[in-house]
Amino acid sequence: xxxxxxxxxxxxxxxxxxxxxxxxxxxxxxxxxxxxxxxxxxxxxxxxxxxxxxxxxxxxxxxxxxxxxxxxxxxxxxxxxxxxxxxxxxxxxxxxxxxxxxxxxxxxxxxxxxxxxxxxxxxxxxxxxxxxxxxxxxxxxxxxxxxxxxxxxxxx
Amino acid sequence: xxxxxxxxxxxxxxxxxxxxxxxxxxxxxxxxxxxxxxxxxxxxxxxxxxxxxxxxxxxxxxxxxxxxxxxxxxxxxxxxxxxxxxxxxxxxxxxxxxxxxxxxxxxxxxxxxxxxxxxxxxxxxxxxxxxxxxxxxxxxxxxxxxxxxxxxxxxxxxxxxxxxxxxxxxxxxxxxxxxxxxxxxxxxxxxxxxxxxxxxxxxxxxxxxxxxxxxxxxxxxxxxxxxxxxxxxxxxxxxxxxxxxxxxxxxxxxxxxxxxxxxxxxxxxxxxxxxxxxxxxxxxxxxxxxxxxxxxxxxxxxxxxxxxxxxxxxxxxxxxxxxxxxxxxxxxxxxxxxxxxxxxxxxxxxxxxxxxxxxxxxxxxxxxxxxxxxxxxxxxxxxxxxxxxxxxxxxxxxxxxxxxxxxxxxxxxxxxxxxxxxxxxxxxxxxxxxxxxxxxxxxxxxxxxxxxxxxxxxxxxxxxxxxxxxxxxxxxxxxxxxxxxxxxxxxxxxxxxxxxxxxxxxxxxxxxxxxxxxxxxxxxxxxxxxxxxxxxxxxxxxxxxxxxxxxxxxxxxxxxxxxxxxxxxxxxxxxxxxxxxxxxxxxxxxxxxxxxxxxxxxxxxxxxxxxxxxxxxxxxxxxxxxxxxxxxxxxxxxxxxxxxxxxxxxxxxxxxxxxxxxxxxxxxxxxxxxxxxxxxxxxxxxxxxxxxxxxxxxxxxxxxxxxxxxxxxxxxx
Numbered sequence: 099x100x101x102x103x104x105x106x107x108x109x110x111x112x113x114x115x116x117x118x119x120x121x122x123x124x125x126x127x128x129x130x131x132x133x134x135x136x137x138x139x140x141x142x143x144x145x146x147x148x149x150x151x152x153x154x155x156x157x158x159x160x161x162x163x164x165x166x167x168x169x170x171x172x173x174x175x176x177x178x179x180x181x182x183x184x185x186x187x188x189x190x191x192x193x194x195x196x197x198x199x200x201x202x203x204x205x206x207x208x209x210x211x212x213x214x215x216x217x218x219x220x221x222x223x224x225x226x227x228x229x230x231x232x233x234x235x236x237x238x239x240x241x242x243x244x245x246x247x248x249x250x251x252x253x254x
Numbered sequence: 255x256x257x258x259x260x261x262x263x264x265x266x267x268x269x270x271x272x273x274x275x276x277x278x279x280x281x282x283x284x285x286x287x288x289x290x291x292x293x294x295x296x297x298x299x300x301x302x303x304x305x306x307x308x309x310x311x312x313x314x315x316x317x318x319x320x321x322x323x324x325x326x327x328x329x330x331x332x333x334x335x336x337x338x339x340x341x342x343x344x345x346x347x348x349x350x351x352x353x354x355x356x357x358x359x360x361x362x363x364x365x366x367x368x369x370x371x372x373x374x375x376x377x378x379x380x381x382x383x384x385x386x387x388x389x390x391x392x393x394x395x396x397x398x399x400x401x402x403x404x405x406x407x408x409x410x411x412x413x414x415x416x417x418x419x420x421x422x423x424x425x426x427x428x429x430x431x432x433x434x435x436x437x438x439x440x441x442x443x444x445x446x447x448x449x450x451x452x453x454x455x456x457x458x459x460x461x462x463x464x465x466x467x468x469x470x471x472x473x474x475x476x477x478x479x480x481x482x483x484x485x486x487x488x489x490x491x492x493x494x495x496x497x498x499x500x501x502x503x504x505x506x507x508x509x510x511x512x513x514x515x516x517x518x519x520x521x522x523x524x525x526x527x528x529x530x531x532x533x534x535x536x537x538x539x540x541x542x543x544x545x546x547x548x549x550x551x552x553x554x555x556x557x558x559x560x561x562x563x564x565x566x567x568x569x570x571x572x573x574x575x576x577x578x579x580x581x582x583x584x585x586x587x588x589x590x591x592x593x594x595x596x597x598x599x600x601x602x603x604x605x606x607x608x609x610x611x612x613x614x615x616x617x618x619x620x621x622x623x624x625x626x627x628x629x630x631x632x633x634x635x636x637x638x639x640x641x642x643x644x645x646x647x648x649x650x651x652x653x654x655x656x657x658x659x660x661x662x663x664x665x666x667x668x669x670x671x672x673x674x675x676x677x678x679x680x681x682x683x684x685x686x687x688x689x690x691x692x693x694x695x696x697x698x699x700x701x702x703x704x705x706x707x708x709x710x711x712x713x714x715x716x717x718x719x720x721x722x723x724x725x726x727x728x729x730x731x732x733x734x735x736x737x738x739x740x741x742x743x744x745x746x747x748x749x750x751x752x753x754x755x756x757x758x759x760x761x762x763x764x765x766x767x768x769x770x771x772x773x774x775x776x777x778x779x780x781x782x783x784x785x786x787x788x789x790x791x792x793x794x795x796x797x798x799x800x801x802x803x804x805x806x807x808x809x810x811x812x813x814x815x816x817x818x819x820x821x822x823x824x825x826x827x828x829x830x831x832x833x834x835x836x837x838x839x840x841x842x843x844x845x846x847x848x849x850x851x852x853x854x855x856x857x858x859x860x861x862x863x864x865x866x867x868x869x870x871x872x873x874x875x876x877x878x879x880x881x882x883x884x885x886x887x888x889x890x891x892x893x894x895x896x897x898x899x900x901x902x903x904x905x906x907x908x909x910x911x912x913x914x915x916x917x918x919x920x921x922x923x924x925x926x927x928x929x930x931x932x933x934x935x936x937x938x939x940x941x942x943x944x945x946x947x948x949x950x951x952x953x954x955x956x957x958x959x960x961x962x963x964x965x966x967x968x969x970x971x
Contacts, residue, residue, distance in 0.1 A: 114504065114524075117522075117524050121522060121524040124523075125479075125522045125524075126522075128473070129464070130464070130467070130471035130473075131463070131464015131465065132464070133468075133470070133596070133597070133645070134470065134523075135596050135597075135679065136679045136908050137678060137679055138907055138909070140907055140909050141596070143596060170464065171462075171464035172463065175463075178463055183462050187454060187458050187459065187462070190454050190458060190875075191458070191462075192323075192455070192457070192458055192461040192462065193323030193324070193325070193878060193882055194321075194322055194323030194595075194596065194597070194643070194644060194645050194646045195457065195461030195468075195643065195645070196468060196595075196596040196643075196646060197596050198461050199462075199464055221917035222917075224917075225915045225916045225917045226915075227915075227916070228596070228908060228913045228915060229596070230594060230595060230596045230646050230886070231323045231596075231646060231882045232881055232882035232883070232884070232885030232886055232914075232919075233881075234885065234914075234915075234916045235881055235919065235921070235922050236878070236881070237916070238916070
């Protein structure tokens with residue numbers, strides 16, 4: 099039995115501890131917002147937070163989550179109110195949308211650590227997240243916008 | 255006649271109880287959130303196949319094209335809502351089921367491709383909205399006992415002369431009893447309120463909170479997951495397999511041979527994948543066992559030495575070439591490419607004795623349904639496809655052979671239970687249906703004043719249409735039009751021009767890849783015209799201008815891109831610009847790329863892209879498609895190549911088939927030409943110019959011509 103918190107709810111699961119966290123989230127817990135893209139930490143579509151750090155859940159065995167707090171896109175905000183989500187809407191970021199959960203989860207850690215990130219900071223934090231539709235210019239703008247919103251206290 | 259009662263859709267809501275007690279409600283795709291509202295609202299106005307209005311005021315637009323990022327779930331509702339005079343805040347979308355009434359009005363089947371969704375829907379969706387508006391006005395006229403001619407509409411309400419208002423929701427029941435108008439009058443485009451404005455995409459909220467359902471997210475009651483071991487070499491067949499270990503692995507329910515390989519069906523993806531990897535298969539590798547792309551390209555080079563099938567011939571190119579003051583020859587080569595959608599292929603199937611339901615992200619509903627029906631042994635009407643969101647398409651999910659759907663029906667048949675086939679990234683990359691590799695051998699000449707007098711293009715590459723239902727289009731012309739599009743209509747004023755094509759026969763399955771033939775013809779022609787400009791000692795922009803005097807729309811985008819890029823303005827040392835212009839999918843695009851080259855690495859700093867796509871619907875989406883098109887094309891030009899040795903693909907995942915990342919992404923500026931020409935495409939037209947604009951810029955900075963993609967700069971510095 100493996101126990102951890104997902105979006106602040108306790109879960110106890112009887113699964114093979116070597117199963118990647120990604121598939122446990124998607125299949126055992128029905129949290130399909132976290133996506134499979136490569137299975138080898140190359141694309142970032144599966145990015146979630148483990149105790150606040152961005153990790154690639156496709157290569158993290160679920161055993162790594164034991165006793166820890168996992169946050170997925172479903173837990174970013176209950177109502178699209180996270181500054182990044184609001185900025186994503188304002189900049190009309192997504193196209194197909196498949197990579198966006200991972201993009202948002204990576205960006206959320208960036209903003210927590212660097213509330214006013216430079217373009218170089220964005221490059222560094224976001225380069226592990228591939229977008230095949232080419233939404234990078236809008237992601238960059240949206241991160242700056244969210245940072246501005248947070249600094250002016252516009253965000254909750 | 256309008257029908258009051260909509261067909262009651264099967265709407266299932268169920269909860270999955272995880273062992274920890276976490277309860278998650280899951281909605282089946284195909285039954286959207288809006289469907290819930292309709293269940294509650296009861297009575298509904300459904301004037302035609304494209305629209306429903308509930309008494310709760312919800313306006314649901316049924317979209318007959320697949321949403322793969324290009325924005326049809328916003329643009330098509332905009333067309334309808336404009337004529338309906340709907341309150342945009344009440345408008346939602348739903349994917350259409352497979353039905354002839356949702357056929358593409360030009361292509362005659364349900365399909366998303368050819369950058370055609372907006373232009374093909376432009377009148378269709380407006381008329382649907384206008385008809386509904388007329389019926390709502392008639393309903394209000396009846397309630398008020400007024401002359402319909404005295405009534406007007408505004409943002410979801412009908413208004414009379416005394417400024418009384420009835421909302422569309424209030425009128426829905428009565429409107430449903432009205433006869434649809436025999437004839438509808440469309441708005442004067444000058445009065446458009448929505449069309450032409452950058453309204454936000456309707457699908458953004460569910461794409462940023464994890465709720466959007468893609469094919470891979472589909473979960474039906476009792477459904478198992480399958481992973482298939484497919485041939486390591488195209489055309490290989492299973493001789494025998496040993497599943498003694500695999501079938502005893504945890505969660506495995508079934509291991510079965512299917513036409514494409516061996517399917518492992520398990521409780522979860524991970525269990526199916528581990529067991530799939532444990533199946534030992536002895537393959538009869540067939541004719542492709544020794545296939546190598548380097549040998550193939552060598553053959554292409556040999557083939558290019560002899561004349562091919564004539565596609566276009568103006569004047570006497572050979573005589574003109576013999577008399578030319580200066581000549582130049584160049585051979586351009588482009589590789590096989592994977593579409594590499596972020597969401598790997600997948601398909602869920604629930605096959606019963608008398609029905610087959612399919613959930614997948616497809617661009618090809620009509621074709622997939624017919625193919626699935628054949629495998630299922632059912633008539634077409636017994637097969638339904640629920641189109642989910644597509645995690646990228648780029649042409650891969652429009653497969654004339656319906657490979658991923660057909661296979662999933664075979665697996666469901668073998669499994670005997672509802673099943674979802676999921677492809678790993680490696681499966682997806684090795685699964686074929688690539689952009690074909692192509693070779694262009696071009697010879698050209700200029701006269702003493704530097705004017706081009708002759709151009710001969712000879713292409714070698716596989717046909718996409720050959721062997722498919724589109725072969726008829728080839729018979730008409732004697733060649734595959736998709737192989738030569740973009741060079742057969744070369745716009746430059748060159749009096750002697752020849753285009754020839756050698757159709758290569760190779761056992762690698764090929765398919766349309768965002769911008770199809772233009773993805774290589776744009777590169778070859780726009781690089782070669784640049785080479786001619788150099789030969790003529792002329793500025794590449796001015797050289798093109800002089801040859802396009804009869805093509806004002808080409809000229810307009812060329813001028814706009816050049817002007818916005820500051821073409822003649824000096825750049826810092828080590829940087830240079832390249833330019834390209836191309837017409838594709840009824841739209842005109844020009845791009846200027848600004849690059850530098852350091853230690854053999856090409857860095858693209860800026861791309862300016864100008865488009866004329868005629869009368870446009872949503873400039874925000876158009877800009878997004880231009881940005882995305884340039885990045886998609888730059889990824890291919892700089893990094894991407896599929897190669898084969900001993901019949902086996904050498905690339906497996908993003909580390910060996912790279913995609914441009916945030917830190918490599920240039921600044922992109924987009925400009926749209928304003929006019930009222932017929933709407934053109936936008937998903938693909940932004941792709942062809944990027945590779946040649948970058949390659950021409952690399953020449954400008956290094957003096958080395960790039961004639962092979964992806965760009966390798968080892969010799970160039």
